[in-house]
Amino acid sequence: MSDTPSSQSNAPEHKEQGWFGKFLNLVEWLGNLLPHPVILFAMFALGVILVSGIAGLFDLSVVDPRPEGAKGRSADGMIYAVSLMNGEGLRLIVSGLVTNFTNFVPLGTVLVAMLGVGVAERSGLLTVAIRLLVLKAPPRFITAALVLGGVLSNTASEMGYVVLVPMAGYIYLSLGRHPIAGMAAAFAGVSGGYSANLLIGTVDPLLSGITQEAAQLIDPAYQVHAAVNYYFMAGSTFLITIVGTFVSLVIVEPRLGTYDPSLASEKLDTSDTLKPVSGLEIRGLWMAAFSVLVLMGIVGFMLQSGGALRNPETDEILNSPFLKGIVAFIFIFFLVPSVVYGKVVGTIKKGDDVVDGMAKAMSTLGLYIVLVFFAAQFVAFFKLTNLGSILAVTGADFLKDIGLTNALVFIPFILMCCFVNLMLGSASAQWAVTAPIFVPMLMLVGFSPEVIQAAYRIGDSTTNVITPMMSYFGLILAFAMRFDKKIGIGTIVSTMLPYSMLFLFCWIIFFYLWVFGLGLPIGPATTIYYAPGG
Structure with missing residues (x-):
């Protein structure tokens, strides 16, 4: 696809408030009514306690669908609600408060992964890799490079928002194109394609940990490793790049028209952002790439038949130390190349620099740790009270009663995730609330947790770019105001809405084609269907 807009409109930016602007104002108003996510989870945890008391008072129960003899199944084949509003419930709450937090699977995985990411940020490896990807791309493919770079930047969490999105504006400006269009292309890749990637990122172990906690409400032995969606998300990377590039060139850039530099809130200088990658940085990248190859060779050797990373009992990769310890490999594959790169370019001169990078990464997770504490209590209380299991059985019976037990069930599920994401922008926060139910x-009704998680990620990603509740939305708006001091939330959302709509439409089709049309696995050692009690 040629990187040239389909038309060169000279119309001014669309600032009028139509029906969509009014809808956005309503969404923003409703979103502002919600308390802080930490307070929200505290309220959810308290709500579970109160509901459990009422459910226990009325002896709420459902028939357990698991076969006789299944682990956790009661002798009479019923699932009863457990009240936390009595003496026994109080003892469970008090005795489990700390372990609920420390045993919450996503907490440790994110902390370990971010240690490696922190060193990569400290060394400058991530920044120069993004610059090389974007600036070395042929001019006619710069938009596709920005979208793809945005998708790949998700491996390093917020790096795409902080580095790539503002840099994209300056790149477009230097090419005589509208900077907001450049920011939109990068933002679409970073946030709209949040779950797609060619690499396993920090979000993968985070979501898989929550999925595992939810799956164990039905099957206590069920394991969900971090790479369960890898094949599907790797394929989705190309889908998002193609669709994002199309929307940028055919819809967004022509609509924005010619940029007026007088709109800028400050003097714009592109020299530093567009600074070419130096010879020393190139050498550092080559050495880092060589270290990655060495690591891959070592891991590949240990994955051979009889290798240390295979399942010691079955000699398979399924349930092997490799898949169970994928977070450790994320850490290593960030740490080693980053140290090598830093040593070459001089950004890491001693061990203290590595420690500083890790410490800085940990310092940015303060709010996340507080959030996880209350989220962990909510999930634990939900499990203790059996409310999740009761809701699941009731919901499954309802789907069976209306005949919606086939693959079409994922359409309303994905749309529901899209809507919830407008109000609760955090992927982990939203999944922590919805996973124990869905x-x-x-x-x-017969679908595996891995497929359910993949469907959730479509809904969670596609509306990221149009919700002011997304944690980095304010940062994007602040960056955009450098180029247009009068820009507002409505302008950002109306610019990004075409991405959201086409991403959702195309991604759903891609999901059905991949999973149910071709029957392809969505990740290593995964299945599409789940047999209760099987």
């Missing part, structure tokens, strides 16, 4: 529910 993972068991859809497992009971």
Whole structure:
């Protein structure tokens, strides 16, 4: 696809408020009514306690769908609600408060992964890799490079928002194109394609940990490794790049028209952002790439038949130390190349620099750790009270009663995730709330947790770019105001809406084609269907 807009409109930016602007104002108003996510989870945890008391008072129960003899199944074949509003419940709350937090699977995985990412940020490896990807791309493919670079930057969490999105504006400006269009292309890749990637990132172990917690409400032994969606998300990378490039060139850039530099809030200088990658940085990248190859060779050797990273009992990769320890490999594959790169270019001169990078990464997770504490209590209380299992069985029975037990169930599920994401922009926060309900529910009608998680990620990603509740939305708006001091939330959302709509439409089709049309696995050692009690 040629990197030239389909038309060169000279119309001014669209600032009028139509029906969509009014809708956005309503969404923003409703979103502002919500308390802080930490307070929200505290309220959810308290709500579970109160509901459990009422459910226990009325002896709420459902028939357990698991076969006789299944682990965790009661003797009479019923699932009863457990009240936390009595003496026994109080003892469970008090005794489990700390372990609920420390045993919450996503916490440790994110902390370990971010240690490696922190060193990569400290060394400058991530920044120069993004610069090389974008600036070395042929001019006619610069938009595709920005979208693809945005998708790949998700491996390093917020690096795409902080580095690539503002840099994209300056790149477009230097090429005589509208800087907001450049920011939109990068933002679409970073946020709209949040779940797609060619690499395993920090979000993968985070979501898989929550999915595992939810799946174990039905099957206590069920394991969900971090790479369960890898094949599907790697394929989705190319889908998002193609669709994002099309929307940028055919819809967004022509609509924005010719840029007026007088709109800038400050003097714009592109020299530093567009500074070419130096010879020393190139050498550092080559050495880092060589270290990655060495690591891959070592891991590949240990994955051979009889290798240390295979399942010691079955000699398979399924449930092997490799898949169970994927977070450790994320850490290593960030740490080693980053140290090598830093040594070459001089950004890492001693061990203290490595420690500083890790410490800085940990310092940025303060709010996340507080959030996880309350999220962990909510998930634990939900599990203790059996409310998740009761809701799942009831919901599954309802789906069976209306005949919606086939693959079409994922369409309303994905749309529901899209809507919830407008109000609760954090992927982990949203999944922590919805997974305990929908993972068991859809497992009971025959779908695997891995497929359910993949469907969730489509809904969670596609509306990121149009919700002011997304944690980095304010940062994007601040960057955009450098180029247009009068820009507002409505302008950002109306610019990004075409990405959201086409991403959703095309991604759903891609999901059905991949999973149910071709029957392709969505990740290593995964299945499409789940047999309760199987």
